[in-house]
Amino acid sequence: xxxxxxxLGNIGPEYELTRHNIGFLVLDRLAEQYKxxxxxxxxxxxxxxxxxxxxxxxxxxxxxMNLSGKAVAYWMNExxxxxxxxxxIVDDLALPFGTLRMRPKGSAAxxxxxxxxxxxxGGQDYPRLRFxxxxxFGKGQQVDFVLSNFSSSEFKELPLVMDRANEMVLSFCTAGxxxxxxxxxx
Numbered sequence: 001x002x003x004x005x006x007x008l009g010n011i012g013p014e015y016e017l018t019r020h021n022i023g024f025l026v027l028d029r030l031a032e033q034y035k036x037x038x039x040x041x042x043x044x045x046x047x048x049x050x051x052x053x054x055x056x057x058x059x060x061x062x063x064x065m066n067l068s069g070k071a072v073a074y075w076m077n078e079x080x081x082x083x084x085x086x087x088x089i090v091d092d093l094a095l096p097f098g099t100l101r102m103r104p105k106g107s108a109a110x111x112x113x114x115x116x117x118x119x120x121x122g123g124q125d126y127p128r129l130r131f132x133x134x135x136x137f138g139k140g141q142q143v144d145f146v147l148s149n150f151s152s153s154e155f156k157e158l159p160l161v162m163d164r165a166n167e168m169v170l171s172f173c174t175a176g177x178x179x180x181x182x183x184x185x186x
Contacts, residue, residue: 002055003173004081005030006072007089008113011062019133020146023089024060026131029159030166031058042078043071054173057081068113069120076121083121087172088128089165090114091146095132097154098161102129102168102181127177129168131161 007023015021031038031047038045044059057079061071068088076086090111095101105125108114118124134154137145150158164184171180 001053001085001173002057002079002081003085003087004072004075004079005056005058005087005089005169006068006075006117007058007060008065008068008091009060010065011060015147017149018147019150020065020091022091022131022133025158026089026162026165026169027058027060029162030169033166043074046075051170052174056169056173066112067116069116069118072117073120083126084177086121086126087169088114088117088126089169090128090130091133092130093133093135093142093146095130095134097132097134098157099132100129100161100165100168101132101185102127102172102177104177104181127172129165129172131165 005027007027009015009021009024034049036047036049038047038060043063044061046057046059049056049058057075059071059075061068063070072086090113094109104127106128107124108118133146168180168184171183
């Protein structure tokens with residue numbers, strides 16, 4: 001079985017360790033654990049890992065956040081991956097930092113990357129892993145907040161939370177979304 005795991009973020013060193021790039025960071029950590037490297041391919045940095053008889057195609061779109069759907073749609077079509085085998089890893093302001101929630105579908109909730117995926121992949125019915133980045137910003141400061149780096153205390157916690165996110169990714173591909181949500185969504 002094949003899966004497409006899309007970690008959302010923005011390319012470029014100025015975005016590398018920002019909250020908005022948590023999708024990239026999670027996949028970088030997974031690739032590091034499996035000792036695979038990303039290569040620049042069409043619309044994305046891509047790599048593949050094998051896990052319990054499954055092929056997990058990991059992509060980090062190079063289209064910038066707001067056009068993430070272009071890369072996701074291309075690779076779903078190219079690899080012939082059904083929507084239920086897609087998992088999008090995305091930052092979420094509505095969740096406290098470090099909170100992880102997997103959902104089988106849902107609204108974009110104002111997230112431009114998810115809006116673009118909905119537009120180009122045909123709706124909201126695709127699985128996503130929401131990674132809480134908190135909401136510690138003043139009125140009108142949302143963009144600055146998501147494009148800021150994690151605080152030093154958050155940075156210390158990040159590896160453990162990213163490892164838990166990757167456990168959820170692997171569980172999604174083997175145990176399925178319902179079992180993963182039961183086990184991990186708290």
